[in-house]
Each structure stands twice: as structure tokens, then as C-alpha cells.
Amino acid sequence: MPEDLDTKPAVAGMPAETCATDPRRRGLLRAMFGSFLGLGFTALGAAGGLWAAGTARFLFPNVITKPPSRFKAGFPGDYPAGRVETRYKDEYGVWLVSGFYNGKRQIYALRTACTHLGCITIWQEAEQKFKCPCHGSGFSMDGVNFEGPAPRPLERYAIRIADDGQLEVDTSRIFQEELGQWTDPGCYVPA
């Protein structure tokens, strides 16, 4: 029985103190660079790593073929009180509304996505409300939810008067009512 194995040197027939300098003992560096085979596999591994990193970077698009986040939407005078403009729904996902919020007349841009699960709402002119076709959530003209499962009002996009006097909507910035952001002058144009 090999009862005294742990007192034996790692390489049989060789004193323990020569182990550190014994060429048969291989460290990681020696395994990676000590032979042509090791060098080859190291190079292969490095190339594979570079390829994987390059592929990951390749899959992140540098250009997206989507409409720009800013668009012009006519002059404030085009929007009499109570008007809901639906022509920007398909391309930009925006309801442009001239309505009231906290008793003040404003022009604002509502995001068309329902705040429940993200379906696109429908403007029902007869009932003066935004209705979600998926689960029946309803929002009044000011965007506040009043029926169905939606937990919070529709979101507003940034809107301002551009240099040429036209309304300009920027869909890259979002304002949420429940966070108190609708008092921010960046999300409405007083009318």
C-alpha cells in the first residue's frame, strides 16, 4: 500500500527539491508558450476570443432606419381647443392634443402606447377618449387613465416652439404625470 505517498516527490525517483526546476513540471505559462503546439492553441484561443468580441460588436447596429426622433407638427394656431391630431400616430407614435391639464389650456404630445402592456391606443372621437384594444384601458383627452387595468396616465413627449414658430416634438424625452413631470414646461406649449 502506498501509505507514504505524500512524502514522495512529485516525480518518482527525483528528490523533492529539484521539482521546481524540473522541466517536466509545467506551469500555465510554459504550457501556453513553451511549445509550438501550445503556442498554436494559444494563438487559436486568442483569435477565437477576438472573433467573438468583434462579432458581439458587429451585432450592435450603428445606424437605425427609423424616423428621426424630432419632427415638426405645424403651428400652434392650427390646433383649436379640443383637437386630437391623429396623423402622427403611424409614423411617430404620437397623439398631438390641444386640451386642458389642471385647468390650463395646453398643446402636448402623448405617446400612443398604453401604460398597461404597451399596445397602441385608439382615439375614439365620439366618446372623447383613448381606448386600448387589448385590455380595455381608457384614457381621457388629457391622457389620464380612468378605466381598465392601466396603472398610470399616458406618457408625454417633449414639445417646444421651434425657431420657425412651428411645434417641434422630440420623442427621445419622456415626461410622466405620476412623477410630477407634467409641470415641466418642456412637455407642453401653453395656448
Place this chain on the structure above:
Amino acid sequence: MDRPRLLRPRLTTPMSLRDKIRNSQVWKSIFRHPAPLDRRNRVVVVLTNLVLHVHPVSIQKHALRFGFTWGMGLITFFLFVVEVVTGVLLMFYYRPTIEWAYNDMLALRDVVSFGVLRELHRWAAHAMVIAVWLHMYRVFLTGSYKPPREFNWCVGVVLLVLTLLLSFTGYLLPWDQLSMWAVTVGSNMARAVPLVGHEGPGQQILTVEGIDMITSGSDARYLLLGSPAVSEETLNRFYVLHCIAIPLVAAVLIAVHFWRVRKDGGISGPT
């Protein structure tokens, strides 16, 4: 109540990390056999590993001579793998529609990061055609098509045709003037196919009660293009052929080809 600790004599050295990994269930479930330290286990490891078993456990010396095989079969297979990898990556951006095909092709060069993948795909395709021909040339010169390998020669001929068809269908996808007219001209050949081309010999044989069955609206060319002329339907058809149909058939036939090389006695030798 304290029990005296049982002192067991240590019979072995503490396990190194390497041994711990090698003795773990995960390792053993993947690699069924001990390390290839003796002759038997070296054989067993090769036999039980999907990647390694593609090569035989032992081969004749001449089969390793570069001058005998030129390595062209393996190079062809390697290029096929390159085509699959780069092709799948290109598919992440390319849209086979009239609106986007040409723009996406340009964007794959100018806009995306590492916009060299399309070039890799193209050059590997050219190289693959050349390598396939050289492989066939070598097999002919060494007489490796002779019995018992005559069936595998035929499989190889089909693979050659599939390689050329992959090049032909891929040619249309950039959707520029060159590719569109090249495929217009190329697919015109299908008009002249005997029996199934509407301008081919024997077309008039397939006539039922004086009515031609093979016309410009029902012949091989129409089937290939999916419309009377090269159009968006053709682009979609060639895209599916190029990315799915032909590569799938080729992959199956490549597997058959490799399998038959082994079953027909390995790489042929000087007789």
C-alpha cells in the same frame, strides 16, 4: 459528550484542482473515458468524441502527405464553415426586399462595425469554388474515383453543383445592376432545358390535345424566378435557396461524403 476524533491515516495526497475537475460528474458526463495516457484510452477518446472521430484513429502514412491530397477536401469544408458563420452574421442585417437589399449590402460595408464580413463571405465563396475544383482534380489524378469509391465521386459531383448553385443564388442578393442582369442571363438557360424549358428541345412532346403544357408561364425558368422576369419574388426565392435550402442539402451530403470516405477504406493510397 465528546467522542474522540477518529484519526484515519491519509492514504493519498490531497486532490489537485485538475483531479477535482476530472473527477467531477460534469466532466465525466462529457468525457466518458480516462485521460488518453495509454494506447487503449487514446483510441477510445477519439472514438467517443464527435469532433475527433471525424478523423480515423489511425491512418496510412501517405494520407498525411500534403503532396498527395493538397488538403483540398478539408480546405473546402473549412471554407464552407466560414461561409456559414459569416453568412449567418450577414443575415442579421440583410433584408431581401427591393427597398432594402442594395442599401443593406452597402451598409454592411460602410456602416456596421467590422464591415469586412461581406468581403470575407465573398472571397471565401470564390476560394471555395476554386478549392472544390482542385479537390476534384486531385481525386481524378490519384484515381480515387475508382471502385470502391465510385458512389462517393457521384456525391462529390452533386456537392460541386451545389457549390456552384450557392454562388449563383448568392450573386443576386446584392441586387445591383450586375447581379440582376447576370441572373437574368443565367436563368435564361433554364428556357432551353430539354422537356421542361419552353424553348428547349422536346418541349412540344408535352402537349395535351394540342395545348402546350410547357409555356413561358409554366416552365423551369418560371419556377426558378417565381415570376416572368427577375423581380422581388425572385430575390426572395434566391434568398431562401441561398440561405436555407441549398446549405441544408449540402450539409447532409457533406456528412454522407465524409462517412463514405471512411467506409470506402479511407483516403486512397498508391496501389
